[in-house]
Amino acid sequence: MYHDLPRPASFWSFLLAVDEDLAEETRKQGCPCGGHLHSANYLRKPRGTPIQLPEPQRLRLSFCCDRDGCRKRATPPSVRFLGRKVYLAAIVILVSAMRQGPNSRRVSELSRRFGADETTIARWQTFWREHFPQTPFWKVARAGFITLGEIVDLPYLLVDAFLGRHPPSEGWMLLLRFLSPITVPGGLQIKVSQ
Numbered sequence: 001m002y003h004d005l006p007r008p009a010s011f012w013s014f015l016l017a018v019d020e021d022l023a024e025e026t027r028k029q030g031c032p033c034g035g036h037l038h039s040a041n042y043l044r045k046p047r048g049t050p051i052q053l054p055e056p057q058r059l060r061l062s063f064c065c066d067r068d069g070c071r072k073r074a075t076p077p078s079v080r081f082l083g084r085k086v087y088l089a090a091i092v093i094l095v096s097a098m099r100q101g102p103n104s105r106r107v108s109e110l111s112r113r114f115g116a117d118e119t120t121i122a123r124w125q126t127f128w129r130e131h132f133p134q135t136p137f138w139k140v141a142r143a144g145f146i147t148l149g150e151i152v153d154l155p156y157l158l159v160d161a162f163l164g165r166h167p168p169s170e171g172w173m174l175l176l177r178f179l180s181p182i183t184v185p186g187g188l189q190i191k192v193s194q
């Protein structure tokens with residue numbers, strides 16, 4: 001069973017390093033208007049983390065176009081933040097997965113342990129059950145996990161697929177990286193290229 005997040009500080013700083021790589025790719029592409037992208041990071045206040053994260057790890061990396069008249073924001077994918085959700089992506093995934101699977105946990109227990117209230121956890125369940133399966137991202141990616149028409153529990157299926165085959169830190173890293181295309185604003189519409 002999967003019931004905890006990696007605790008070593010090195011894991012959480014590694015996630016930041018991955019986000020920095022993803023950000024660099026976005027920066028290099030520049031703005032669609034032809035302008036250059038400048039740093040415009042903003043501080044998030046993630047809750048429920050297993051360790052106290054230092055400030056740089058709470059920054060959502062982001063950019064702004066430098067051209068007058070455009071100034072459009074460009075936010076790269078992230079392995080730490082899932083859209084506008086306050087909790088770190090790993091927590092949103094883990095708590096939701098713990099509601100499912102062979103040893104599912106009660107909401108009250110998860111709420112106590114991770115500090116997310118029951119309404120929040122219910123909203124995450126709705127996200128995974130109703131919104132995520134409808135995304136173009138998942139419609140393409142699901143072929144690698146399930147056969148057509150198969151009913152599955154998300155995100156348990158994904159947690160099981162990645163953590164069942166890899167040591168925890170590596171499994172989490174691969175899973176978060178896999179899901180990163182859906183973390184940008186409007187990212188639920190994003191199509192994967194391969």
Ligand SMILES: [Zn+2]
Pocket residue numbers: 031032033034035065066067070071072
């Ligand atoms: Zn621009």
